[in-house]
Amino acid sequence: xxSLRKLGTKLSQVAALPFLSFLLAFFxxxxxxxxxxxRVLKLAGHPWQMIKMAGTVIGNAYLALFQxxxxxxxxxxxxxxxxxxxxxxxxxxxxxxxxxxxxSVALAFQSGLFNIGAQGQFVFGAIGASYxxxxxxxxxxxxxxxxxxxxxxxxxxxxGFVGLLKAKTGAHEVIVTIMMNYIAGYFILWILKTKAFLRxxxxxxxxxxxxxxxxxxxxxxxxxxxxxxxxxxxxAALFVWWLLTRTTMGFKFRSVGANASAAKTAGxxxxxxxxxxxxLCGALAGLGGAVHVLGSExxxxxxxxxxxxxxxxxxxxxxxxxxxGTVFAALLFGALRTGGRTMQSNTETPLDIVLVIxxxxxxxxxxxxLVRYVFRIKNLxxxxxxxxxxxxx
Amino acid sequence: MSTSKILKSATRKRQERILxxxxxxxxxxxxKFGFASNTHLxxxxxxxxxxxxxxxxxxxxxxxxxxxIFSILALLGCGLGYWMLRSGKKLGLSSAxxxxxxxxxxxxxxxxxxxxxxxxxxQGALLLAIPLIFGSxxxxxxxxSGVINIxxxxxxxxxxxxxxxxxxxxxxxxxxxxxxxxxxxLISLLLAIFAIKFSVDQVILGFVLNVFVIGLTDFLYKKxxxxxxxxxxxxxxxxxxxxxxxxxxxxxxxxxxxxxIIVYLMYAFVAIIxxxxxxxxxxxxxxAVGEHPTAADSVGIDVNKLRFRNVLLAGxxxxxxxxxxxxxxxxxxxxxxxxxxxxxALAALIFGKWSxxGALAAALLFGFADKLQxTLSIIGVAIPSEFMLMVPYIATIIAVSGLVGxxxxxxxxxxxxxxxxxx
Numbered sequence: 001x002x003s004l005r006k007l008g009t010k011l012s013q014v015a016a017l018p019f020l021s022f023l024l025a026f027f028x029x030x031x032x033x034x035x036x037x038x039r040v041l042k043l044a045g046h047p048w049q050m051i052k053m054a055g056t057v058i059g060n061a062y063l064a065l066f067q068x069x070x071x072x073x074x075x076x077x078x079x080x081x082x083x084x085x086x087x088x089x090x091x092x093x094x095x096x097x098x099x100x101x102x103x104s105v106a107l108a109f110q111s112g113l114f115n116i117g118a119q120g121q122f123v124f125g126a127i128g129a130s131y132x133x134x135x136x137x138x139x140x141x142x143x144x145x146x147x148x149x150x151x152x153x154x155x156x157x158x159x160g161f162v163g164l165l166k167a168k169t170g171a172h173e174v175i176v177t178i179m180m181n182y183i184a185g186y187f188i189l190w191i192l193k194t195k196a197f198l199r200x201x202x203x204x205x206x207x208x209x210x211x212x213x214x215x216x217x218x219x220x221x222x223x224x225x226x227x228x229x230x231x232x233x234x235x236a237a238l239f240v241w242w243l244l245t246r247t248t249m250g251f252k253f254r255s256v257g258a259n260a261s262a263a264k265t266a267g268x269x270x271x272x273x274x275x276x277x278x279x280l281c282g283a284l285a286g287l288g289g290a291v292h293v294l295g296s297e298x299x300x301x302x303x304x305x306x307x308x309x310x311x312x313x314x315x316x317x318x319x320x321x322x323x324x325g326t327v328f329a330a331l332l333f334g335a336l337r338t339g340g341r342t343m344q345s346n347t348e349t350p351l352d353i354v355l356v357i358x359x360x361x362x363x364x365x366x367x368x369x370l371v372r373y374v375f376r377i378k379n380l381x382x383x384x385x386x387x388x389x390x391x392x393x
Numbered sequence: 394m395s396t397s398k399i400l401k402s403a404t405r406k407r408q409e410r411i412l413x414x415x416x417x418x419x420x421x422x423x424x425k426f427g428f429a430s431n432t433h434l435x436x437x438x439x440x441x442x443x444x445x446x447x448x449x450x451x452x453x454x455x456x457x458x459x460x461x462i463f464s465i466l467a468l469l470g471c472g473l474g475y476w477m478l479r480s481g482k483k484l485g486l487s488s489a490x491x492x493x494x495x496x497x498x499x500x501x502x503x504x505x506x507x508x509x510x511x512x513x514x515x516q517g518a519l520l521l522a523i524p525l526i527f528g529s530x531x532x533x534x535x536x537x538s539g540v541i542n543i544x545x546x547x548x549x550x551x552x553x554x555x556x557x558x559x560x561x562x563x564x565x566x567x568x569x570x571x572x573x574x575x576x577x578x579l580i581s582l583l584l585a586i587f588a589i590k591f592s593v594d595q596v597i598l599g600f601v602l603n604v605f606v607i608g609l610t611d612f613l614y615k616k617x618x619x620x621x622x623x624x625x626x627x628x629x630x631x632x633x634x635x636x637x638x639x640x641x642x643x644x645x646x647x648x649x650x651x652x653x654i655i656v657y658l659m660y661a662f663v664a665i666i667x668x669x670x671x672x673x674x675x676x677x678x679x680x681a682v683g684e685h686p687t688a689a690d691s692v693g694i695d696v697n698k699l700r701f702r703n704v705l706l707a708g709x710x711x712x713x714x715x716x717x718x719x720x721x722x723x724x725x726x727x728x729x730x731x732x733x734x735x736x737x738a739l740a741a742l743i744f745g746k747w748s749x750x751g752a753l754a755a756a757l758l759f760g761f762a763d764k765l766q767x768t769l770s771i772i773g774v775a776i777p778s779e780f781m782l783m784v785p786y787i788a789t790i791i792a793v794s795g796l797v798g799x800x801x802x803x804x805x806x807x808x809x810x811x812x813x814x815x816x
């Protein structure tokens with residue numbers, strides 16, 4: 001009982017800042033939704049009615065956001081009750097690659113590196129998995145495993161290069177990864193036009209569909225898109241947790257992340273940690289790309305990466321660079337993304353408000369002093385903030 | 394050996410390495426473009442756009458001969474470089490000559506049997522470079538005073554959005570240009586408050602601000618600018634002002650002196666920033682705060698106040714750059730219309746070694762690469778445009794990794810300052 005209470009206290013301490021930031025972000029975004037709505041603006045002369053209308057508009061938007069991401073009672077009419085969870089399945093499909101890219105960024109933070117390159121790593125994971133998936137035909141299970149591994153390996157080379165470059169020349173990983181994202185973006189545009197990736201007889205830049213043996217199986221029948229990729233993502237989270245807390249390598253990672261010069265004095269090779277971390281980050285984000293292709297898209301297109309690699313940064317920041325936190329943050333942002341689409345079609349509130357919400361949440365989490373001030377809470381628990389050390393650090 | 398001597402010899406070694414690399418490049422260019430180009434087909438360069446005095450209409454040269462001539466020019470540039478290194482001079486002129494020679498050699502090879510509007514190419518390159526130049530000047534003002542600015546993209550986008558909307562609502566391009574700096578400064582204000590007052594990590598902050606501005610402008614674009622396009626998003630644009638005499642000169646006239654007011658503002662900004670950074674008290678203090686804030690503090694400079702002001706100023710500069718996208722070119726605002734220009738501007742700043750002239754040259758080079766890629770794909774040269782588009786990014790990676798000449802950021806760039814020291 002006592003330990004349960006302890007757990008409760010700890011949870012409330014850890015979750016307080018994200019929760020309050022969340023509240024604040026939704027409040028500000030709600031105001032934005034209301035003041036840009038023509039029905040609200042028309043009532044400018046009648047303050048009371050205007051506030052009521054604003055409440056309705058915001059309420060409808062956020063209700064649609066929920067219906068579109070978790071459960072929609074309307075979907076159960078004429079179907080099984082189960083079908084009402086179609087949105088939740090979609091949320092998990094979106095969250096799956098986000099967990100993996102989020103872990104990639106989180107792991108880098110733990111070693112004191114800022115991996116902005118998850119986007120490019122995702123692209124190479126997708127390219128590797130897609131090529132093995134459609135070009136070869138192998139027996140079941142084996143084909144899937146090799147496709148996943150191929151994507152992860154290709155992306156790990158792409159990511160590891162950044163680490164190696166930093167270790168050998170001191171080139172800052174933020175600058176290099178930003179540039180490499182663009183290079184990856186143009187690279188996929190180019191490769192989709194090459195003979196190896198064009199569908200026979202077609203000229204549109206879209207790779208052939210991966211073979212059935214290479215696909216991740218659906219988990220809840222053909223009607224719901226949820227696929228086994230979520231297990232890959234959760235296993236990866238477990239792996240990162242194990243690596244960081246139970247292995248020597250993870251200890252080295254965290255030592256360098258906490259204090260690079262102290263770690264160096266203790267005999268840890270910074271070059272090794274930097275390269276290994278970035279290669280692992282690449283593999284994680286690349287696995288995200290592979291899972292996305294093999295689980296839900298099947299055919300690779302030029303915008304396969306969407307914004308998974310960029311959202312990963314907000315995901316990792318919201319998850320405080322911890323594996324468990326990252327999983328929850330990815331589920332939350334996956335829900336926002338998925339629900340945002342329903343909100344856009346049902347209430348004419350553009351999907352892009354989700355970006356604003358995301359940015360605000362992370363901004364508030366990064367500045368606990370502001371949240372403390374807004375809610376007049378003096379002893380808001382904040383764990384050590386994630387900081388990179390400038391271009392020369 | 395004293396430290397300065399060691400540093401000097403290290404610099405010299407690097408410069409020697411650069412020279413070896415570019416000499417090899419020039420020789421490769423001679424072999425590939427000069428000796429292997431088509432010997433029958435001609436490459437034609439056009440020099441006249443219409444409003445300037447006519448000097449030469451066009452110049453035709455056999456593809457192989459053109460490539461050969463320009464590769465030799467690049468090699469001469471290398472020779473000049475060796476001589477300049479011997480006599481201890483800076484390599485600016487030499488590297489300009491080499492890049493020009495290599496690029497032209499490439500163009501002669503690629504555009505066999507084609508017409509290249511040379512003046513138009515340069516004019517387009519300058520136009521593409523404008524937001525990059527404003528953006529990199531914004532980055533420069535922040536980073537020289539020790540605040541990393543990754544939010545250039547957001548500042549440009551905010552400037553573009555606000556200037557487009559205001560110009561559309563008031564039917565005044567001038568008013569649009571007037572409010573754009575305020576929009577940029579608003580983003581800067583957020584950057585300054587969170588980075589300086591709350592000591593939030595500046596890379597994270599810049600990233601989040603970009604997401605915020607992209608989300609906000611996309612949201613408002615869909616909610617207001619599309620449904621009420623006639624009133625909200627049909628802005629006027631500036632027309633070109635031809636400067637008397639200078640604007641009539643062949644080639645440089647239409648490129649440099651027959652442009653909109655935003656281009657002339659760009660000249661003024663670059664000149665003022667360069668002068669102020671190196672010749673005024675403000676500039677000395679800014680550089681001191683960026684390199685060694687503790688020392689600056691000990692002689693009575695208010696580090697955080699100066700940083701705060703410079704970050705705001707940077708927003709003003711980037712805001713004007715943002716106005717180029719709307720009132721400076723097409724008039725109406727488009728979703729995410731800056732399309733990564735802020736990050737290329739960041740690349741230009743880094744490639745230009747955090748110096749105004751370097752950033753200007755890098756931005757012009759990146760603008761030229763982009764325009765060249767557009768021109769070649771329009772006239773139907775079969776070179777994958779994707780690889781041309783990668784040029785700025787690859788160049789930046791090469792620059793930061795020190796393969797050719799090491800670049801170094803201001804020492805305190807990105808480190809929050811508090812008296813007594815936080816680390």
